[in-house]
Amino acid sequence: MFRTALRNVLAHKARLLMTVLAVMLGVAFVSGTLVFTNTISDAYQKSSAKGFDQVDVAVHPEGGKDTGDTVGKRPELTEAQLRISAGVPGAASAIGVVDGFTALADKDGKLIGGGFQSQGGNYWGTDDPRYPLKEGRAPHGAQEVAIDSETARRAGYEVGDTVRMSVDGPVLTPRITGVFTTDDGNVAAGGSLALFDTPTAQKLFGKAGTYDEIDVKAAPGTSQTALKAALDRALPRGTTGTTTGEQLADDQAELISSQMSGLKQGLLVFAGIALFVGTFIIANTFTMLVAQRTKELALLRAVGASRRQVTRSVLIEAFVVGVVAGVSGLVAGVGIGAGLRSLMGGLGATVPDGPLVVSPGTVATALVVGVVVTMLAAWLPGRRAAKIPPVAAMSSVHAKATTKSLVLRNTLGALFSAAGVAVVLYATTLSGSDGQAPMGLGAVLLIIGVFILTPLLSRPLIAAAAPLLRAFGVSGRLARQNSVRNPRRTAATASALMIGLTLITGMTVMAGSLQKSIDKMASAAIRADYVVSMANGNELSPGVERKLKDTDGVTTTSPLRNAPSRIDGRTEYLTGVNGSAIGDLTDLKVDDGSFTVGGDRVVVDQDTAESHGWKAGSAFTVHYEDGKAQRLTVAGVYEGNELIQGILLDTAALTPHQSDPADMQVMVKTSGGASGATKDRLEKALGSNPAVRVQSKQDVSEEIAQMFTLMLNMLYGLLAMAVIVAVLGVINTLAMSVFERSQEIGMLRAIGLERRAVKRMVRLESLVISLFGGVLGIGLGVFFGWAAGELLGTRMATYELVLPWARMAAFLALAAAVGVLAALWPARRAARLNMLQAIKAE
Structure with a gap:
């Protein structure tokens, strides 16, 4: 049986090549993601590292x-x-x-x-x-x-x-x-x-x-x-x-480990998704492969091979394929990882320098995915084929799935989906980090459930495309029938694209919503035209505000001058401002009292007031950094946000207690409003200093959203890999489908179907399958984006759900492009089949 398995691998070179390609895609997806994540993580880690060779x-x-x-x-x-x-x-x-x-x-x-x-x-x-x-x-x-x-x-x-x-x-x-x-x-x-x-x-x-x-x-x-x-x-x-x-x-x-933990966890999620998709591709390939060889395996049973020997022969073939594909997939993954980093740079993300990191863990994972996952993916269909009686296998009685198996699959999928939706909805009722773990668990359960239900979902969704397919005549009708003929294969083929688009759609919805919310926050909280700060977030010299005051067109300025203090035995940071101008430069909603800053009167944000039990009219003692104490009165309680929060008091009260006053920011209002010319004038007044940033409200909003933009760019890079995998996966599936239906295609050609119509049939089938995966992915992505937004909304009062219709349309067009590209070679191969040889094919 060992010799038979090896001869079988080498005897079908075309089938071997397609199988190796499918497994290599899964390995490349996983190893490419790991190379990419390890490289980015290592580069950011090096940015914090410091050598201690010269320090004992x-x-x-x-x-x-x-x-x-x-x-x-x-x-x-x-x-x-x-x-x-x-x-x-x-x-x-x-x-x-x-x-x-x-x-x-x-x-x-x-x-x-x-x-x-x-x-x-x-x-x-x-x-x-x-x-x-x-x-x-x-x-x-x-x-x-x-x-x-x-x-x-x-x-x-x-x-x-x-x-x-x-x-x-x-x-x-x-x-x-x-x-x-x-x-x-x-x-x-x-x-x-x-x-x-x-x-x-x-x-x-x-x-x-x-x-x-x-x-x-x-x-x-x-x-x-x-x-x-x-x-x-x-x-x-x-x-x-x-x-x-x-x-x-x-x-x-x-x-460094603690600082990098969040980034590493996020990137490892991508690697896990890669493994998830790669396993589906491999399992799908071997399911089709074993199904095509059922008669051959039945013949081995008929001449005396046991069920265990038949299963073992499939596993030996899977082992050979896994080793070859694991090594080649690792090499391809290194190239994909390098390409993703270059793509990120091209998308405008800041990418640190550093070598590609191919860790022993990546090599081990590639081999595990290539060999172990391949053998596991081949074991179930091999075992299933070995259990079929030889006579039934050779007469194709086994071809259709039993009603019992379909009911079991659909019931299991419905249970997983319902549990996933319930857990996600429960997570949206929690606040902050408490809802993150349930949200992740619910997402995994829902994706697994939808994947299990995909064969059931494929029929109504593909049927919805029937009116459009009728316009293509016989080719369109045949394409629709071929798409639903084997729902499991259609589902597995569409899954890689579905998971990729779920991830990217969900993150795009979140990023767009966060950007809109931050824009609202900036426009609602700041009336100033510009905010001036250091490029690295450090403190500004007080001389910066003095220079800005003397600049033509500047009408009002106020520093934001942070200083530590002690209040009620604990450290609190004070923010010194220009009391007479801060009301003109900000627009903060006051819930209690009035927004009055001056002398011993201060305003406090809601969270600080609640933590101390203060309200308008409350008095407290502050101990400044020089050790002196002062009695202050709360004039008002305002709604703070990520831009302005804490205790605001006049700089005239704060500065005498500071040995080295410095400002975190300076807010500036000009007579002409924000414009390119005004910004240039302010920058020149500060000597075109590379250390100092002059930002409008829009600039401030974009800076806060930069983290989300970077993550989104990383996701777009991963989407590019998912698209490549999806294209090649669909090509592989269609090629095997054409091989499986050679006799049928030969009969169609014999009764008069033109080569052009055969090509159109295969292309339309590929297009329908890809759009099916795209619709599922975008739908799931919108749901997850909404759910994650509900969780974030507990922390951000201005959060508002924004659906990026243009980008979602682009994602759907991308799915269609995947279908068109993936069908080029299989369609050409189907059209060039010799009809007489195809009719005689087994």
């Missing part, structure tokens, strides 16, 4: 004891502490580290590393072991800088060039004196790193004579633990702390 022990400031009533600023590391650290027993060297945000512009004036951190720091001495020089020399003085080699390569900078940059202040134009290499993961993932000499860096980052960290290198023979103990004894307690390099690396890895 890091000395950092400690915040001191928290009294519960004061919010003190952390002490800074001094030159004296640096000298102490360098001189402790077991220390080989000590480096004072200064760092901060540094916006570096390319030659077109645009910020380098958009979407990633743009960092700056100090180059230690003339030979910094952290940053080996690749070209040039170390920077000296305020007019010189060194940049990393990746940034130099991406932006086309060379030693001697002048570069525009900003460090929380006016634009600088230093000359590049050196290019260095670094293992900084932020750079590897698309960010930039600029280094100044230490005095310049301290001045630029507002840390004159102090450091953010001291990195100590151990002398040979001294352990990190021993060096840490020596530093703890030498340095003053309460103001400094120490951490070993090993602990820093472990903490960093844990932090």
Whole structure:
């Protein structure tokens, strides 16, 4: 039986090729998704990674004891502490580290590393072991800088060039004196790193004579633990702390893991969907394959083979096919993963640099899908064929599914679908994250249920297309009959496209609804024409507001100045605003009292008021960061949102208690309203600074929605893969269908059906099957998009369901295009069959 199985595989080369192709598609879908997700995840992870090779022990400031009533600023590391650290027993060297945000512009004036951190720091001495020089020399003085080699390569900078940059202040134009290499993961993932000499860096980052960290290198023979103990004894307690390099690396890895968990979970969902679709394709192929070979298997039974031997022969064939397809599918998947990343970049998503990641897990998964899933998918139809009596198999009595099996399938599908709908509807009644798990479970149950019911659904939905198919005469009628002749095959063929379109339609509905809701939020909450902020979200210098006030056309400004405080024994952040102008710049609904900010009168958002039990007229004591206390009165309670929330008070009350005032944003109203010319004027007033963003309300809305846009672009990339898989899957199914119906097609040709009509019949059959999958996918996607929106609506008062009719029409047209493309080769093959040979075919 083993030799028979191998000979059978090699004897039917065309069938072998189609089977390998089908399995390879499933493997490529899964491995391509894993390569893509691992590559993106690894690149984002590298953006947060930091090398600790040159650090045995890091000395950092400690915040001191928290009294519960004061919010003190952390002490800074001094030159004296640096000298102490360098001189402790077991220390080989000590480096004072200064760092901060540094916006570096390319030659077109645009910020380098958009979407990633743009960092700056100090180059230690003339030979910094952290940053080996690749070209040039170390920077000296305020007019010189060194940049990393990746940034130099991406932006086309060379030693001697002048570069525009900003460090929380006016634009600088230093000359590049050196290019260095670094293992900084932020750079590897698309960010930039600029280094100044230490005095310049301290001045630029507002840390004159102090450091953010001291990195100590151990002398040979001294352990990190021993060096840490020596530093703890030498340095003053309460103001400094120490951490070993090993602990820093472990903490960093844990932090990155927690930051990446959400992205990884989302991307693994895509991989799971890929596995789901791939399994359907493989199972569908082997079901058709075994059905075609039923007479052959019955003949083996008739000459003495046992049921177990027949099943085993099918499994051996599946194993050979699985190994070949697993390896080839892995190679194709690597190419698909690379193509998806390029496609994302083409769609406007910010894609980090980095190599393709083909992990051992991806290789193992590809082989498991190729071999194990293939054998599992082949086992059931092989076992089913082996159980059929030889006489019944050779007389085709087995061909139709029994009424009992259809009733069982439809009952099971109805139960799964009903359970899925019920769980999804239950999830919409929950709030926040409580509903996420039930929503996911309900979605899986509903998709499985619809897949099981698809053969039942295919008849009425395809029948609905009958009036259109009649216009194509005999070809149209035959196409409709062929589409419903084997509902299970039709259902399995349409499933890959259905699942892909379910995912992308649901996410498109959610993204469109969220974008609309955010637009409503921005237009409802903000009257200002522009919001000015730092490109990385850090604080602005108060001088920015002063410059904007003096700009022609600017009528009103207000900072949003955040500061920590203590209220009722817990930390609360205050937001300082221009009390006399904030009412003209915002439009926040007041539920209690009046929107009055000035003196000791403040306004508070609903959530904060409820957490403290405040209402209009309530008074409370605030402890500022300098330790001083003040009694404030709640003038009004307003409805906060993602743009403006918390306790708003006048900057005149807040600023005297701040040692280093800084603004998170500045809101600006102009006489001419928002326009391109006004925006240009504001940007020029700020020196065309690459670190500062001037955004209109629409810009703010788009920035908040950027995360959803990125996810949607990733989904469009995955949809592209799903479309490729769907096209090839339909081609494979139609090719096998043509092979199975060779005798029938020969008879049709013999009684006068033209080749053109045969082609049209196959094309229409493919079109109907693809549109069937498209309609199911879009319908499910709209339902899931609505349900997920109901869940999000509990957090966002302005949420509103938006159905993207144009995009859904495009998705349906895409399904039709899949059907047309998939039918090209099978239709040509059917039309070229020799009618006499086809009539004689078994």
